[in-house]
Amino acid sequence: MSEFVWCHGPGCHKSHTQDRIRGVKGSKVLRTKKVAQTQWNSGERTSMYSYFCSQGCYNDFANTYVREVIALHPRTEALETPVDVVKEQDIDWGGRPCITTKILSS
Numbered sequence: 001m002s003e004f005v006w007c008h009g010p011g012c013h014k015s016h017t018q019d020r021i022r023g024v025k026g027s028k029v030l031r032t033k034k035v036a037q038t039q040w041n042s043g044e045r046t047s048m049y050s051y052f053c054s055q056g057c058y059n060d061f062a063n064t065y066v067r068e069v070i071a072l073h074p075r076t077e078a079l080e081t082p083v084d085v086v087k088e089q090d091i092d093w094g095g096r097p098c099i100t101t102k103i104l105s106s
């Protein structure tokens, strides 16, 4: 028996697809999709695809709850990554010599 979670997309149960239809004639519903927990989306590979059936459902969730998500991990100052910027002689797409800029992070 496989494990699953219900898709967290707030409108998942409103999408008109055949695989969401449940029930008998006269009392049919569109149901939230299951997201199977597999070796590819659980454990160390847990990602958005562990909780959402599609990119659309993920986007709906993120856009609906963005303020609450940001409140959990607010960014109050800029982050910085130390780098070295190096100019190098190179050849452009037309075979002419040029200078390229490389950004090397440590």
Ligand SMILES: [Zn+2]
Residues within 6 Å of the ligand: 007, 008, 009, 012, 033, 052, 053, 054, 057
């Ligand atoms: Zn969904």
